[in-house]
Structures are given as C-alpha cells and as structure tokens.
Amino acid sequence: MNSPKTFPSYEVARCPYPFYEQMRGCPVAPAGVGGEFIVSAFDDVSFVLTNPQIFSSASTYPENGRHRTRTVQEARGATSGGFVMLDPPVQAKRRRVARQILKADDINSLKPLIESTIDELIDEIEARGSCEFINDFAERLPARVVLTMLGLPMEDQDRAIGWARYDGRGTRFHPSERQDAIQGTLLDVAEYMKSAIVERYETPRDDGLSRFIKEHVAAEGEFNLVNVLSDASLLMFGGVTTTAHMLGNTMKIILDDPALHARVMSDAASIPLILNEGLRLESPVQWVDRLCMEDVEVGGVHIPAGAIVIVLLGSANRDEAVFERPDTFAFQRRQPHVAFGKGIHTCIGAPLALAEGKLALEKIFRRLPNIRYDDARNNFDTIGDTMLFRGLDALYLTVT
Template sequence: MVAVADTWGAPQSLFWLHGGTPAAPVTFDPATKVWNVYGHADALRILNEPATFSSAVQRKIPIDDRVNEGNLLRMDGVPHAKLRKIVSRVFTPKVVAGLEPRITELTKELLADVGERDRFELVEQLAYPLPVIVIAELLGVPAEDHPLFKQWVDMMFRGREEIFIQADGDEKVVMDGAEEVLRYIAEHVARRRSNPGTDLLSKLVEAEVDGERLSDAEVVNFGFVLLLTGHITTTMLLGNAVLCLDTYPEWQDRVRADRTLVPPVIEESLRLLPPFAAVSRLTNEEVELSGQRIPADELLMVWLAAANRDETAFPDPDTFDPARDPSHLSFGRGVHFCMGAPLARLEGRIALNTLLDRFPRLRTDPQDRPVFKTIPIMTGIDKLPLLTGFPG
C-alpha cells in the first residue's frame, strides 16, 4: 500500500520526525538541552505519571507569566485537579452532545456556497471557520470576530519553523498575538462578572469548588487555551482525515457505504497524523527511560507522532488502517487527557459525514497542491484544494 503523504509532496517532518526513523527511543539534543522521547511505552509512562513528569515546564522555560495562571496545560497536582474539576462541571459531555444540531447546521451553511462546483478549498470554506464559530458561540464571544482569531493565531506561529522551546533560555517566551487574545478574553470576562449569561465564560466566572471561585486570570487563560487549541485541533483533524481518504480511496469507498466507519477513520487519522505532534514535560526526579538516565529538572519533548508509529505498539504503523485498535496518544492520557477531545471528535464526525453526503468524490487537486504547516510540532494543512467529483 502507498504510505500516507507519498502523493502530496508534503514535508517529511510532518509524517516522521527529526529527518527519519529515530536512531534510539530517547535521545538528548545538546543544542536545545532537550531530551526527545519517541517510543510508545516511554510516552505512555510519561503521560500517566504526572508526579514524576511535570507539565509545569515554565519552571525550566521562561514562559511569560501571563499565560500560566489557569492554564491547565501547565499545571500539576492539587491546583490542576481543582481547576479541572470546575471546568469539567461546565464543559460536560451533555453540553458537548447538545452542540450537535448547531454544528450540523453550521456545516451545511458553510458548504452551501460551494453548491455543485467541481472544486473548493477545504480550510477556508469549512475546516477553519466551523470550529472557530463553535468555540466562539460556546464561550459567548461574537462569532463575527473569527477573522481576528485567525490573525492572532497566524501572528503567534509565524516564523516558528523551528521548535521554539529551549531549556534554560534567556528570554521570556511570548508568542506575538498572545497579548491581544488575552486582552480580548479579559474584556469579556469582566462583562460576565457584572452581567453573567448562559455561556461557558459566565459559567466559569460563577463556578465554585469548596467555596472557591476562579480568579479572572484563571478564567482568561482557560478561555485562551480553549479558543486557540480548540479550533486549531479540529481544523487539522478534518484536513488530515480527508488527506488519508484521498491517499486510500478504498477506504473512502468503504466509509461512503458504511458511515459507522467515520469514527474509526477519524481515530486512525489522529494516530497517523496527530494535530499536535509533541508535548513537553519536566522531570521532577532522576528517571530512567529506555536505558537512559535522565537527571531531575530536565526538559522532555514527548513525540506523540513517533509513539503513534512505534511498531511495537502498532503493526505496519505507517499504513492507514481504521480497522486497527485506536489506542493512539494524540489526545494524551491520564489527568491531562484533552478536555476538548469529545468536541473535536464530534465536529470531525459531523463535518466528514456532511462532506461525504454532499460531494460524489473528494480528491486533492493535482494542479494545486496542499500547503502544509511548517512547524514540526503541528501536523496539518493551511490550504487544501479539493476536487468534488462534480463536472467542471
């Protein structure tokens, strides 16, 4: 079978990391002072042992303090458990499931302009605006502001072709555009304090655990994480799933005939092409991983994309096979499992089903290649022109 990406001319870094198959499951990069972890067993252990492998990497990386308080991605222990408990009460499975009619309506509206054209661009038409509008409506911010969100995200990641995390750096790591996002969300949080509504920001402002409420900074930073990662993840997930079905047309035929295969298709595309290819952790004590002794207070980059292709965990790992066990690590594991995973999966399922309903065939345009993200820790596309199967 053809390997995913052989037909697109995509950057190799998107589909395997650091220039090819790693020479060892754990390696140290003296240039960045980072330990890179590639193996599935090591990655699983790290994700499941937060007491040993800390998410509070700001202890080692000089990340701007404004994006730390209330950032679930950068918290451990009791503070993390407290905040996650509050958030879980307002970001429930029932809330997510209740969004299905609105997501379906939005998907159809966004694709209405395509009609029966012979081609369209997936990211601009659907994969970007759909999750942005959903997140904006969930938080209670104006959906018409979504061009601003894209502008800020582009600013944050522009020029980040190399991994910008480096242990013991001298400068504060602040992505351009972050200040604008934080200010924007803070303005909405302030309004909810005086005039709460029924949206997620209002519920976070009013939520309590053991008599304690979240601070403004905690609410703002949770909104920051949700607004950014929530839409980026789904944009990349949907594009990657379509690319997999383009490369494996036999699976596109099968899923068109049997829509119960849509969720397994999404899970396998997540395994093969995880939207966020790596996560960072910090050792709280000296540890051993795959025979390597790693001291305390060392930075790890855990390459989920590589772990998902570890042949000891996934036979024939470079092949797209939705029939396999979907035990990938793309949404993490343990206490830091991605809270937005159910929403991303729901959006992906609805969008992919709608695309298959509307268009006779989905194929990449050989005359207009996809444009891929160039940041190694992000796996996805910025532009995906598609042929629809309708006559031109």
C-alpha cells in the same frame, strides 16, 4: 546518542517521520537543544505521561507573550498559567471547571449547532463549486462552534482562527522574529478575552463564558482574573487548531485512497474508526514537554532533575513495536494511540473534536459525492511555521 538533527526545528517538523524512526533506535536521547531529552518509543512516552509526580506539566510558562522554561522550584506548587501547564491538585480542580462546559450533555446539546454550521459551510462550497478546505471549512467549523459555545460574537471568527494558529509550547524554539509575531497574537487574545471575562463577571449572561466564570469563582473561592483568562484562552486555542488539522489530515487520507473513499461514501458507520486511525497516523499535536522533577531513569537512560523532556506523540503513534506496519493506514486497528495524550492531561476537548469530525465527514460525503482534489492547485505542503502541530497549509478541492 546525539539527535541527528536539531529538534524541534522547521526542517524536522515538515517531515518528521524519518527522524522519529531514527530516534526510536535509541528511544531516549539528548535533544541537541540545551539540556533537553527526547522520548520517542510508545512505552517510554506512556511512562512519562502517566507519572505526573515525576514529569511536571508546569514545564514552561507564557510570560508577557513569550514562553520560558520553569525550574523545579518554580514548578512545585505553581498555580499560574492554564490548567494544561499545571500539576495536581491545582490542575485537577481547574480541569474540572473546564469540563463543566464540555460535558457529554453539553456536547449533545451542541449537535444542532454543529450540524447547521456544517450545512452552511457546505452550502458555500457547493455554490462556488470548489474550496480551499482548510480555511473554508476545517478552521471555520470549530471556530464557529467555540465562539457560540462561549457566547462570543460570530463576526470574530477570523480573529479566532488567527489566534488559534498560536504554536503553544513550540513557541520558544522559533526564531526571534516569529516569536515576536506570536507574542503579538498572545497579547491580542489576552486583551480580547480579558474584556469579555470582566464584562461577564460584572454582568453575567446566559452563555458558556459566564457559566465558566461562575464555576471558576466557586472552585477558587474568588475571582482570579489571571487564572480565568488562562483557562478560557485554552478553550479558544485548543478548540480550533487541532480539530482543523484532524479534519484536513483525514480528508487527505481519504482522498488519497480510492478504496477508502468508496468505503466512506457507502458506509458512514466507518467514519469514527477512520478518524481514530487518522489521528494515530497524522497526529495534529506532535509532541508535548514535561519537566523532570527528580533524577530518574527512562528507557535505561539517566535524566537529571530539571531537564525538559520532549515527548514525541507522533513517534509513539508509529512505533513498530506496538503497531504492525505503523506507516500504513488501517482503520480496523484496535490498539490505543496517544494523539490526545494519556493520563491526567488527556485532551479535554477530544469528545467535542470527534463529534465535529464525525458529523462533518458524514455530511460532506453525503452532500458532495463528487468531491476530489483540484489537481492544478495542490502541492500538499504542511504548515511551514510550526514546531508543534502537523497539518496541511492548504487543501484545494473541487465538488462539481
């Protein structure tokens, strides 16, 4: 079966769910792009994500600001690139380093910072009486938290927000002019982070980035600037955009449903469940890719070694074989989803993102009881220049 539309593409990314439903009729199929395959059903997605020895995460590699695919030979033993683009044992060692600044104790210690940042942003919204929620709140909260966590200047928050809009593994599917812009972003953040890393390596400070460098050197036995830079940049990218999309998507889900809105206002304890179901229904990251390291059969379909497999998280999370009425929001669900991935590459920042989301929604609905859509300004368009993410371009709200 050939996919009915080119994927990934802007056309599908803007409204992917009809495409996903069609693909689940033949859940493993050629992507219509090169020799790539799409995997769309929950069980097949889970199989790919939990068998890293067959499906390598070293599938693509950012090189001079551009993304290219790796061959099987290149993927074997790959050590360059961020830890999410590597395989065990290198991936496990580098992931452990990153976890040192995302431990439960550290996240708990960030709670006062998160709460004070939320209050500052709400104060600004309250003073204006309205906001564009994505830029004024959803992006600024995680950007300020990540910058503080790493010990980077707060005045760089706008730069961090711009960097975090980088399209990751979706980059190579964009037209050349968009790839040029993304290349500039990657080179800019690399230069910025390189300067901060070298400075802290030579003169350590009492901040997260200095600790991260120290742990990296201890794990690798040397100061490897390329690897430190790759992993530190991942913390910057991953800590902002997906959290912002989660907040924006969940806010829209709540405001679309008066009964759900009333529930949030009266029962803050329901917020973690609402966030969880929002992540399933509108997954911020819609897909990941893997490199097939050997000939294998998935869902009755032969996939040859060297093929790239596009794993549709957003489709798996709406698989009717797993979720009853999958297109309906039901926060009482108990089935696990794959919005944060599954297996050894499960999102390392998930606990921090959920903590930010919980505290943000609690305070927003407590402090801004009249929050609602600014009906004259919203068109509810999703981001138009992404292949990978699912989020709102803008969300205009009034609070008076």
